[in-house]
Amino acid sequence: MAEQRSPKPQVAGSTPVPPAGREKKQMANIAKKNAKINVVENLKNFLNEVEIEFRKVIWPDKKFIFSATAIVLGIVIFSALYVMFVDWIISHFFSFLSKFIFNRSF
16 A cells, blocks of 8 residues: 655644633534624625515516416316216216115115
């Protein structure tokens, strides 16, 4: 295995020392303040980007909206009538079946 060398062999490494108790609390408070500032800044940036994207949107006109709504309502009504008809057929089928087999109705 090849020996790995540091790019700067003359530089010695050091181990960072953790801060003392009071300094640690101060650093934690600063980190909390920075986190709050970052949240506010991130929210502002997000809302600005949302506004920019909304300006890029090509909104549909009223005629298209009404025609699309009519199509959707038509499909919903047709589907409801179809399910109602199938339910009616199945209900009558089982009613006939129960009369035929058990001589009683539900």
